[in-house]
Amino acid sequence: MLTALDDGWADPARLYREGRRAQLLLEQAREAVAAELRCRPDELSFTSSGTQAVQLAVLGAVQARQSAARGPGHLVASAVEHSSVLNAADWLTRTTGAAVSITGVDRLGRADGGEFAAAVQRERTLLACLQSANHEVGTLQPVEQAVGVCQEHRVPLLVDAGASAGRLPVPAGWSLLTASAHKWGGPAGVGVLAVRKGTRWREPFPADDRENHRVPGFPNVPAVLAAAASLTATGRERAASDTALRALVDRIRAAVPATVPDSVVHGDPDARLPHIVTFSCLYVDGEALVTELDRAGFSVSSGSACVADTRQPSHVLAAMGALTHGNVRVSLPSGTSAESVTQFLDILPPIVEKVRQEVTA
Amino acid sequence: MTRPVEAPALTIDALGKKCPIPIIMLAEQIRNVRIGQLVEVLADDPAAKTDLPAWCALKSQEFVLTADLAPVPGARTGWSFLVRRSY
Numbered sequence: 409m410l411t412a413l414d415d416g417w418a419d420p421a422r423l424y425r426e427g428r429r430a431q432l433l434l435e436q437a438r439e440a441v442a443a444e445l446r447c448r449p450d451e452l453s454f455t456s457s458g459t460q461a462v463q464l465a466v467l468g469a470v471q472a473r474q475s476a477a478r479g480p481g482h483l484v485a486s487a488v489e490h491s492s493v494l495n496a497a498d499w500l501t502r503t504t505g506a507a508v509s510i511t512g513v514d515r516l517g518r519a520d521g522g523e524f525a526a527a528v529q530r531e532r533t534l535l536a537c538l539q540s541a542n543h544e545v546g547t548l549q550p551v552e553q554a555v556g557v558c559q560e561h562r563v564p565l566l567v568d569a570g571a572s573a574g575r576l577p578v579p580a581g582w583s584l585l586t587a588s589a590h591k592w593g594g595p596a597g598v599g600v601l602a603v604r605k606g607t608r609w610r611e612p613f614p615a616d617d618r619e620n621h622r623v624p625g626f627p628n629v630p631a632v633l634a635a636a637a638s639l640t641a642t643g644r645e646r647a648a649s650d651t652a653l654r655a656l657v658d659r660i661r662a663a664v665p666a667t668v669p670d671s672v673v674h675g676d677p678d679a680r681l682p683h684i685v686t687f688s689c690l691y692v693d694g695e696a697l698v699t700e701l702d703r704a705g706f707s708v709s710s711g712s713a714c715v716a717d718t719r720q721p722s723h724v725l726a727a728m729g730a731l732t733h734g735n736v737r738v739s740l741p742s743g744t745s746a747e748s749v750t751q752f753l754d755i756l757p758p759i760v761e762k763v764r765q766e767v768t769a
Numbered sequence: 770m771t772r773p774v775e776a777p778a779l780t781i782d783a784l785g786k787k788c789p790i791p792i793i794m795l796a797e798q799i800r801n802v803r804i805g806q807l808v809e810v811l812a813d814d815p816a817a818k819t820d821l822p823a824w825c826a827l828k829s830q831e832f833v834l835t836a837d838l839a840p841v842p843g844a845r846t847g848w849s850f851l852v853r854r855s856y
Contacts, residue, residue: 672827690827691793713788713816721788721816731823732816733789767789 416629437636452602453619458588459492461599465584466496467612473534480505481534484527486519487727516676517547525557543571544724545675546684555581574642583607589635598635649742650682683740692734696763709737777809778802788816813847821850
């Protein structure tokens, strides 16, 4: 990261020596990331976040295919997409009048392939959006099936690989792909947008010549270099690290319902991301649970309403029909030790018991 | 197409109570009605809309329906949830 700051500080659009050096490093990073994500370097642009990548993907793909003559059209997204996808779709509804079909999921959080396919086949579908895997419960999505129906009906497919990139191979057949470097262990402030050759896409924001005319503004070259370095490192160590994390998540999935009364683990036990597990404990305040676990040294997230700024429960858990209160999401970084998982599983039952007594008191 | 249902044997007023209090009240009080009778829970916490049916599924109680409460000026929208004690 420090070498990256020394070498990559200059503006890659400039012709002086430091600028050329930054440009060379940026293009090397692009080639490395493109190879990991299985696309061509000229299809790939770096953005300032995963959210920006999603906004550019959704708005650019839809606006390229909207026309005054044929109307604002229609988009499809599963109900458990990342909020950036759903918010971009909502934005298109409000600003252009585009219709949006939100398609359902089963109890494990897996998109209903039949409902998704039926929505894609509606008239004037301009874009379909399906994540590779769910970011909250880890369930893998039926991307291959979505690719089939989208190709058959000539509808571009956005695959948001934010939760899985760097952990699992990127599924084939997408028209647009998005990811976020901090999710694979890279720095904050780097996202990835890939637009497959032949996919119609138009700049949704005022023109700028950066990143193949796709992303406005001077790219953060040092952060991009660090992101590429961590992705290629993740790629090399992926198999060993994933096997270890998968086994640890299996332990958590088995231990929580066995040791915490009235608890339920969410998501698919097998077809899932290696490192994420989410569970809910009945009769527990999610905020109190997160606070107590933090005090014990464990940083976990929660999909409970009381933890959200909006006071709304997680839209993912709601779409699954899953219990939203007392919710804990554990995301294991690469290299998590078996001892720390044992510690977590030891302190969890007494903490849940304590919070339960406080809430009923 | 909601089929008509009989009047609830018990109404629990959890309006203004945050998650998970409405669920705790239901779990405590469902034993106060006979098996086969209905309990109505009134709640306005957004999480209740998901958590009442989810609790019924986890506890094998029968979730009957959700109905919007008539809007009260200045108050949050609330719901009436009907649950049938099944054991």
